[in-house]
Amino acid sequence: MLKLPHFYFQGRPATQLIADSDYANGILETMRCHNGGLPLWPLHRSRLERSSTLSESLLSEIDRSIKKLASKCSQNAAIARLRAGFVNGEQCWDLAFLPLLKAPEVEFGVRLYLCRTKLPASESKNLGCKFLDRSRYNAARAELPDGERVDGLILDSSGRVIESLRCNLLARFGSTWATPDLSRCGVRGVMLEWLSGHIQWQAREMNIQALCEADEVVLCNSVRGVIPVVEIVGYKSWSIGPDARRLQQLIVEALW
Template identity: 60%
Template sequence: MHQLPQSYLRGRTVDQLPLDADYVDGILETVRCHNGSLPLWPLHRARLQRAGVLGGAYLAEIEQATLMSAAACPWAGAIARLRIGSIEGKACWDLAFRPLEMTREEQVGTRLFPCSTTLSVNGNLNLGCKTLARNRYNAAKAELPDRQCLDGLMLDSAGRVVESLRCNILARFGKEWVTPNLQRCGVRGVMREWLFSHTFWQVRDMDIAALCRADELALCNSVRGVLPVVEIVGYKTWSVGPETQRLQKLIVEKLW
């Protein structure tokens, strides 16, 4: 299978990339590449700037390499995985592309398994960046029953709904969309940010009981767009709703 060069240590090409655990204070951006472009890149860049770990020149270098690699991408749809941090005291970044494989989740929906592993509440304002410190997420993923569930539902230590293992959560109540409050913990996804700018949202705290009162439930991330949720295992089932489909159509029309 054809692979694009993988950049490491400010552009030096290597055959094998380091492990996530090799990075100190590592930041992760998972970016969808569509026909040689990165439609959500401005929001990814804004999140990197919000992290406060990159100087302007360093970010400009990474941005240039990322956009150039995307333009040369041989696949119509691909996933770019960008990691930034330090290894053995040296500033490092790497970039890898792989083809995007479409799944049936977009049409038939996904199921959520409530995980007992919780996310710690941040006493300071949560920047909402995705980091390479994935211990809690990996522990929660290990809880998923084999072949019974596609994603895990993550709560914080106070029992509030935060996110899934790989997506933000969208709940439809009557005529409005609601998404969990992420001021304490969780990833402020770029697709969530994009949807904020294209439709009306409320942000509020919710527990599982409140989530189950939703008329429609969905997930979103920067790679898959919007995914319907058809079940919280052990709690409730839903059908794929018309407002969820409307969001999916909006993304196709505006982004890809």
């Protein structure tokens, strides 16, 4: 059994990996490795391709290697952290398998804290990729109060709700699910994309007041699945609703 963390550089075992900051134009994919497989790899691969950062040859190399490497991870569930980009002018990639610790918020819900740090709204089309430069997210994370089950809610420079620091956001208004419009900024998450094939949702602009009118709010990402939101600190509280539990059950039955 491999002891985690376990590292690979260009598909070969490594004792340690370079810092995120050593990558130029670095792309990040954080995935769930489950029973030796990567259930959402095709969607992660599509997002990597969408970034237009990686050469086709490097992307093909990753594609050939990553499933074999995942099969060597004997943990029932782990985090697979893939990085790709330029180091000293050359394209390269690495992969880390990290322990996936139990997250009480999946069962009991998470509280969101509205951060002062905001994301800049781009004038050009937002590709929705996840970059290794996480400086704004790190600044927002530093604002969080101490305590368990707290995530940061981040807005754009015009006050529109975008995402949490780790997840995309879905809000149910009556029978309609909606997610913040990510055309200007934010990460278009793989789990959000997967859910779009199983439930209907619409992208819409919403501020914090509009979000508070939702009947249910959940977060989603490709590692944890769906996490119910029970409070936006200082604004609104919710009980965990039946639709949040249905989404969680859907993921368990279809993915893990």
